[in-house]
Amino acid sequence: MAIELSLSEVAAGVFELRLPIPFEDGLVNVFLFTDGAEADLLDCGMNSEESLDAIHRALEQLGSRKLRRLMVTHIHPDHYGAAGMLAGDGLADLYIHRLEVPLVHPRYVELEHLVAEVRHYLLVNGVPPDEAEVLSNSQRSLSQVVKTAEPSVQLDGAESVQMGSRQLRVEWTPGHSPGHICLYEPAEGLLFAGDHILPELSPNIGLHPQSTPDPLHEYLLGLARMSAYTPKLVLPAHGRPFTEVTARVDALVSHHRRRLDQILEILGREEKSGWQVALDLWGPRDNLYEKRLALQEGLAHLQALAVEARVGKSVTPGSVRWRRA
Numbered sequence: 001m002a003i004e005l006s007l008s009e010v011a012a013g014v015f016e017l018r019l020p021i022p023f024e025d026g027l028v029n030v031f032l033f034t035d036g037a038e039a040d041l042l043d044c045g046m047n048s049e050e051s052l053d054a055i056h057r058a059l060e061q062l063g064s065r066k067l068r069r070l071m072v073t074h075i076h077p078d079h080y081g082a083a084g085m086l087a088g089d090g091l092a093d094l095y096i097h098r099l100e101v102p103l104v105h106p107r108y109v110e111l112e113h114l115v116a117e118v119r120h121y122l123l124v125n126g127v128p129p130d131e132a133e134v135l136s137n138s139q140r141s142l143s144q145v146v147k148t149a150e151p152s153v154q155l156d157g158a159e160s161v162q163m164g165s166r167q168l169r170v171e172w173t174p175g176h177s178p179g180h181i182c183l184y185e186p187a188e189g190l191l192f193a194g195d196h197i198l199p200e201l202s203p204n205i206g207l208h209p210q211s212t213p214d215p216l217h218e219y220l221l222g223l224a225r226m227s228a229y230t231p232k233l234v235l236p237a238h239g240r241p242f243t244e245v246t247a248r249v250d251a252l253v254s255h256h257r258r259r260l261d262q263i264l265e266i267l268g269r270e271e272k273s274g275w276q277v278a279l280d281l282w283g284p285r286d287n288l289y290e291k292r293l294a295l296q297e298g299l300a301h302l303q304a305l306a307v308e309a310r311v312g313k314s315v316t317p318g319s320v321r322w323r324r325a
């Protein structure tokens, strides 16, 4: 069924298109950059008929006959899902950070290895076996809304890339995903923030088999770097564009600082598993996906505290335990 097109010009030649997704607040924002009869796209929504139809109708409305580049901020399904429908042989060129590339196949194509790896990781972090079974399989459904594509360009960060008629700088901002990127346009102070800085939600920063080893510290460094640009307008992937980046970054940083303090308090004098800490922090949850995210986020905080030597981390083949240093 065709959805009503939500397309608006956010800067000259830059159009925000809002696409439906079945989680977050129900919408992901992608951006079309026009250049004569061609256009470039930042993020592409999920691989669903209504979402793709909206992209094609938007291109038509903008008079763009050809999609030239598809740039993705990271490989989560709402940002990357339709990549294989829009990029590849005879289609657009896919630009993606190189740390995202090795995550694609195990997550969306050959799932068995990752499912087993996640099950093991849940068990060593204290999740009861029956829940670990269900949680490790919860990823499977996501592969249905993703069609993968081969990258044409693998980015390191700091590249200058033409999007529409504008030159944008690739900003590697790991944390939410290892190869998450933002795009920055210094001329007008536009920051395309992906999931790095959202106006209402605190992006999930998790420690898990596909994350980098200390995602929270990386994330906070990236926040400071983006905030130092003092962009005039932040264009996030979820929620509405906003101007007060310093205030928003301050709020996100203090949220994480509070969390770190809370976790130290929860640990008290006892040694605990990540699962125990997550349950104490968030209480029991019904939604499976939320449970897994809560554990991963709790572990990212514990790991940051361990890196700072405020928490001790002890490991055996069967368990990971944390206690106050």
Ligand SMILES: [Zn+2]
Pocket (backbone or CB within 6 Å): 074, 076, 176, 195
């Ligand atoms: Zn994401």
